[in-house]
Amino acid sequence: MSKNFINFSILTSSSSSCQNSDDMGMQKSAIFGGKRRTRISSQSLKSSMRHSEYYKQHLGTPSTRTRNLDVLKEKLTEKFADKFSDETINKAIVLWSDESKLAKQNKTEDSKSDDATEDTSSKKVAVAAWIEAEIEELANLIENNDELKAILNKIEDTNKITVKKDFEKAVKEDRKELKKIITKLQNSDVWKAITQASSQAKDIALSGRMATSGLMTNIDGALAVAHAITTHEVSSDIDWFTAVDDLQEQGSGHLDTKEFSAGVFYRYASLNIRQLQKNLGDASRAEALEIAAHVLHMLATVVPSAKQQSFAAYNLAEFALVSFSDQPISLANAFEKPVTAKRDGFLQPSIAKINEHYNKLIDAYDLDDSTAQFALDNSDNLSANIKFKGKLSELKAWVCNDGKE
Secondary structure, three states: OOOOEEEEEEEEEEEEEOOOEOOOOOEOEEEEOOEEEEEEOHHHHHHHHHOOHHHHHHHOOOOEOOOOHHHHHHHHHHHOOOOOOHHHHHHHHHHHHOHHHHHHHHHHHHOOOOOOOOOOHHHHOOOOOEOHHHHHHHHHHHHHOHHHHHHHHHHHHHOOOOOHHHHHHHHHHHHHHHHHHHHHHHOOHHHHHHHHHOOOHHHHHHHOEOOOOOOOOOEOOOEEEOOEEEOOOOOOEEEEEEEOOOOOOOOOOEEEEEEEEEEEEEEEEEEEHHHHHHHOOOOOHHHHHHHHHHHHHHHHHOOOOOOHHHHOOOOOOOEEEEEEEOOOOOOHHHHOOOOOOEOOEOHHHHHHHHHHHHHHHHHHOOOOOEEEEEEOOOOOOOOOOOEEEOOHHHHHHHHHOOOOO
16 A cells, blocks of 8 residues: 655755744744754745745745735735626625624624724734635626625625624524525535636645635645754854945944854655645645655755845755655654764764664664655765665656655
8 A cells, every 4th residue: 555644854954044033033943952953944944935936837826825805805806807896806705705704703892892993804814825716716606696696795784783683683694595605615516626726726735724714615734844953053153244335434334143053954844645635636646746746856955035145055955865654754853862063064974863763763663664865975874775866856756656666
């Protein structure tokens, strides 16, 4: 039986940089094994991957993730100006996100406060990811379905009622009818086809999305990404920098400091193949594996953009270990005891540690994973019993071939 999880373990030696900072402008860090490590958050890594040119070329345009419906309305109104009225777009967004449900909550709160502001529901509703194809189809339905349009109009009118009991009484029956229509739409083959055919479908299949209610559905992302940490202890340096003012005779236009460091980072991600297939509408395993190969490429090549104009730490991965397994398996514990620098730096000892740790796991848990590794140098630090690939393209081809030669 084919393994369901693909585990990606990547080592990248980064030159001086500050790829991810906290709210105080300090370099993000973590304590692991009792020692301070430099950290790059999973959010930063995923965002960098999703907005990379490689992602757009091979996986499509990333979905837009926002909770600001006002901006969403402006964007969609502009995009579909030649097809739908502003009113139709607004109703489509209400139906898709069920903004009206939150409006009910806000009206209840407003009735208790003398200084409540005018309807703030569009600013409070949490929208995790939207697909333009869904909104476009909803707008079409609203324009061509008098029953649906009438119900939405009635609910829109009752949202203006500020007395709780009157609101609930007026809207209750209309919501029952609307729920029936929503359920019918969600279960329709046409609706599923629209969602899956969108250029943004792969993005949501990988990263998932959270839904409040309405037609937007919850989707569990198939890709899990860990925070990247250095394999060794790190003591950051401080860059005291100036910004030159060319028209100022003496001094500088700006003085400030920035924390930075260099190090070997361990990146880990796990891909649930069956979840990815399900999210893509029962896609074939071959389709899922092709996406997995692209994920590997980005984990090895994409670097967060923060402060890169100052540091230009565009470093590609030096090592990658990929396994087809029955479960997600991180190799971070290979570095629970920090790697110490030897004559050849941190990278080679890190490669040796990760191979040693992985072999111990294989032996201790009787794992029958299919595993291969890529490295710039086929050194003595690599395990002889793990397939070696001299090029990243060869490792990607191995992933596409389901871990077979």
